[in-house]
Amino acid sequence: MPETVIKLENVWKIYQLGKIDLPVLSGVSLEVKLGSFVTIMGPSGSGKSTLMYLIGLLDVPTKGKVYLDGKDVSNFSENMLAKIRGQKIGFVFQQFNLLPNLTALENVMMPMIFQGMPENERQERAKKLLASFDMEKRSHHKPNELSGGEQQRVAIARSLANDPEIIVADEPTGNLDSGTGKIIMDALTKLHKEQKKTIIVVTHDPTIADYSENIVHIRDGQIIKNHFQEAKVLW
Amino acid sequence: MLKEYFKVAIKSLRARRLRSWLTILGVVIGVFLIVSLMSLSEGIKTAIMQQLKMMGKDLIMIFPGEITDMATMMGGGLELTENDMGAIKKAEGVETIVPLNYKAEAIRHEGRVKTILINGVSWKDGMDILKNDFGWSLKEGDWPAIGKKEIIVGSAVPTDVFPGMMVGDEAVINGRKFIVSGILKSLGNKQDDSTVTVDLDIFKDITGEKRGAKFVLARVKNGYEVDEVVENIKRNLLETRKRVRGLDSPSFSVLSSEKVMDIVGSILGMIQIAIFGFASIAIVVGGVGIMNTMYTSVRERTKEIGIMKAIGAKNSAINTIFLIESGFFGLFGGLGGMVLGLGLAKAVEFAVKTTGGLYLQASITPQLIIFSLGFSFLVGCISGFLPARQASKLKPVDALRYE
């Protein structure tokens, strides 16, 4: 049995809108095993992104516990969380979220800068990463000079900058056409297959969910189905 | 990593070029004011103090009127009488006294008539003091002989007032003919260089001001303390005035040359402090501009901040990046202001030199440069402190979700 990297235990996220309590997540429990590929599915507004932010240690729950490698993350300082995000978790967003003033290469180097990697080392690594996504020719372009698919490939390269264990992707193909989306999903599955990365991906596209071995269905902030479908995996 | 943060900061400044320049301009104006005004006022101070320093320490100046009442003193309505002068001469420790008087009169030279200031100085007693203590020396010609109708003219007279005037020329004042016996070297400022000096007896004759003086110089005898003699003169003058006019208000000022330097120095110092204060306010206003820009920038870049936090930026990294930006505004504004300020100071120096006036040298000290750069950088950092803190404290999710 592989070990659990992330565990959510009866997690609630409640926003306060004026006097009304708005629960966005209502008692979610989830375990993500090391090296697994998890798909989270659900309609818009069901709380998928909120869940991803909790998994990615970008947010803290109102109630309940989040464990990383068995440790309660509520005990971690802000600096610790930043460090863990930088080292262990790679993010891919629907809006690509590249830094607009930096080139593709600089964007990929950014996470390494925050970890204090020396200049020549990070330059070399960033170039290699961009090359592995066929983006080396565009490495000196800024995000607004790249297509959506290209930006997302740079974003995936960036998410791998510090060789994280976990990749968290929130609707990575949501802003892409299906052809480009397939390239992105291929890239993610390849990471899972070849580098044994733990991958958690949000989508409401059922064909993409077919890549996955563990599908979590979420609706109105609650997990309604969590099934493992090893038989249907496409690789 | 500071170098990398610096690069990131500069890139985002360049992405908002116009706003960055305008923010820098706000600082430039303040520093420009400080640098130009301070270097010029320091230059003026040095020029004036240098002139004053030529005076011997054993000289005492007696003016009518209170030193605090500049208007009446300069306005010239007041005079020291013959009685006053007698009292000064009799004071213990006084060796010689030199009364000086001046009045504007029309002078004619080769058909041209100009009104200029005429100084009346007793040649007999005053020549040495003018030469030794006031730095008077001749560029051409000779000192006038006592009793002859001769005048000496300031260095600007043959160049500006009566171009072409030469030693030996004739000049007419109030219908009386005089010979120009000598031309002085520059006395350090245009005003003094544009005057004519005659013996006091001749002065009295041509101006009709037979008695009194605007100003008396007294030289202290060897072996006497200057301050002591100042007190003696004050006492004598007070007694004389009480006796003669029944006045007990001491409407005269007795000052040693050192005291004069102190007073002038402190007046100029106060002017400088005022200039400095106003210019500093201008820099602070520039700082407010930086703060405004930084807050706008934090709001605009909220999402970017969220992204940086998601990819591992600690609060301190965000804080540093924003502080570098605001510090850069300050430092760069300071640099620009300094260059412009020094440029203006040099331009004014040049303009004053070519048109005459005070012979001033803009004072550009390393302290002024270091101060203006340091101060503007500091203002930049302080202005950026709160915005940078706000940026670093943003919650990652809130920042990421911000549109």
Ligand SMILES: Nc1ncnc2c1ncn2[C@@H]1O[C@H](COP(=O)(O)OP(=O)(O)O)[C@@H](O)[C@H]1O
């Ligand atoms: N900061 C917030 N304040 C109030 N409501 C929020 C906030 N963030 C998210 N929500 C709400 O939470 C719900 C779930 O959002 P989200 O997790 O983004 O859904 P999904 O990603 O599944 O579309 C939405 O209704 C959204 O409006």
Ligand SMILES: [Mg+2]
């Ligand atoms: Mg979402």
